[in-house]
Amino acid sequence: MPTRSAVTGRSTDPRRRFAEELRLLRTHRGESLRQLGKALGWDASLFGKMERGHTIGSPEVAEALDQHYGTPGLLLALWELAAADPTQFKExxxxxxxxxxxxxxxxxxxxxxxxxxxxxxxxxxxxxxxxxxxGDQLTRQVDARMGRxxxxxxxxxxxxxxxxxxxxxxxxxxxxxxxxxxxxxxxxxxxxxxxxxxxxxxxxxxxxxxxxxxxxxxxxxxxxxxxxxxxxxxxxxxxxxxxxxxxxxxxxxxxxxxxxxxxxxxxxxxxxxxxxxxxx
The missing domain is CATH 3.30.870.10 (Endonuclease Chain A)
Structure with missing residues (x-):
């Protein structure tokens, strides 16, 4: 069972936390996955997979979501943690x-x-x-840092x-x-x-x-x-x-x-x- 934060009740596992935040932001906005996909120009299935933790998408998607929800840098920071090699960051x-x-x-x-x-x-x-x-990891981390x-x-x-x-x-x-x-x-x-x-x-x-x-x-x-x-x-x-x-x-x-x-x-x-x- 994933570890939960005693303060927020949310997961401290980076990938799970990223998925949780995406789902919470969308439901608080009252949007369907189809509406979100139409607003941002990506297929709704992508956002469904991201909310279920099956993929984390790209930094460009995280940045677009930050702009959509008015959370500048938050989702990119969570994306960066989710994308990182687990050996790179201690808990x-x-x-x-x-x-x-x-x-x-x-x-x-x-x-x-x-x-x-x-x-x-x-x-x-x-x-x-x-x-x-x-390589690609360098490009992703630079983009994520700039987004933050x-x-x-x-x-x-x-x-x-x-x-x-x-x-x-x-x-x-x-x-x-x-x-x-x-x-x-x-x-x-x-x-x-x-x-x-x-x-x-x-x-x-x-x-x-x-x-x-x-x-x-x-x-x-x-x-x-x-x-x-x-x-x-x-x-x-x-x-x-x-x-x-x-x-x-x-x-x-x-x-x-x-x-x-x-x-x-x-x-x-x-x-x-x-x-x-x-x-x-």
């Missing part, structure tokens, strides 16, 4: 990704990479390739604060043009009203999160959980006292960081120092 990371798609606000600290929600396609592709992913980014542009978009170590900006892509696009994207995203970008300079020295990527999730009902990740493992933290200790550490790092305005100027200076794009 606690699957749980984190599901909750990330439901969070009302997100607070992130990055040690060495830009968070997926702020990545360009070129950056995501390079990062996933460095992790050993290639849409959650930050929805009408009900969460507030997202990212604090990045200066080391993140000192680890460029091999392709200078793609790196320029990523830095420009970071600046542009930081100008969105629901997104805050800050930089922690090397000069502040060691601090409580010096070697730890951290994401806090403010969940429906006001509960806060955290995902803590090092280069070798990750841990989902839900116990209140442990989350509070992490939040105190995060607040201390935020106090050390450049202001959002000064962070923007810092990234802009890095852009000015990049070599000019070759003329075509």
């Amino acid at each position: 606690r990371y699957r749980r984190y990704m599901l909750l990330e798609s439901e969070a009302g606000s997100l607070w992130h600290y990055g040690v060495s990479t830009i968070h997926g929600l702020l990545q360009t396609k070129g950056y995501a592709r390079s990062l996933l390739m460095a992790g050993g992913i290639s 980014c849409e959650v930050l542009h929805a009408d009900s978009a969460p507030h997202f604060r990212t604090i990045l170590s200066e080391a993140v900006l000192c680890t460029p892509l091999a392709d200078a043009n793609e790196w320029r696009k990523q830095l420009e994207h970071l600046v542009a995203m930081g100008e969105q009203p629901n997104i805050t970008v800050q930089i922690v300079r090397f000069e502040v020295g060691l601090h409580a999160l010096s070697n730890t990527d951290t994401m806090f999730l403010r969940l429906p009902g006001g509960r806060t959980s955290a995902w803590v990740e090092t280069g070798y493992s990750g841990e989902f933290v839900e116990e209140t006292a442990s989350v509070e200790r992490l939040q105190h550490a995060y607040d201390a790092v935020r106090d050390l960081a450049l202001s959002p305005a000064d962070s923007r100027k810092f990234v802009m200076r890095m852009l000015e120092e990049l070599p000019c794009e070759p003329s075509t």
Whole structure:
């Protein structure tokens, strides 16, 4: 029997959860499979198979369903989990990704990479390739990651604060043009009203999160959980006292960081120092 979440009562198995969400969204809309197929231009039998867990479809179908139901990024995130090799994600990371798609606000600290929600396609592709992913799987995961980014542009978009170590900006892509696009994207995203970008300079020295990527999730009902990740493992933290200790550490790092305005100027200076794009 599949494991059920104690909070929502829904399955924590990625494929079953994906099928459940599809069925719930359609029935809440009051649509038949035939009506759904007509609205999106795919055969109704495809959606029936997806709701029964016989197939997960393609990322294009998941993206179209997100647009249809007004759930930007949610179904693509669930699709990505359902499509992944089970050996790729431990159960606690699957749980984190599901909750990330439901969070009302997100607070992130990055040690060495830009968070997926702020990545360009070129950056995501390079990062996933460095992790050993290639071929069709690489294409699917890049597309799914780009689709998840849409959650930050929805009408009900969460507030997202990212604090990045200066080391993140000192680890460029091999392709200078793609790196320029990523830095420009970071600046542009930081100008969105629901997104805050800050930089922690090397000069502040060691601090409580010096070697730890951290994401806090403010969940429906006001509960806060955290995902803590090092280069070798990750841990989902839900116990209140442990989350509070992490939040105190995060607040201390935020106090050390450049202001959002000064962070923007810092990234802009890095852009000015990049070599000019070759003329075509």
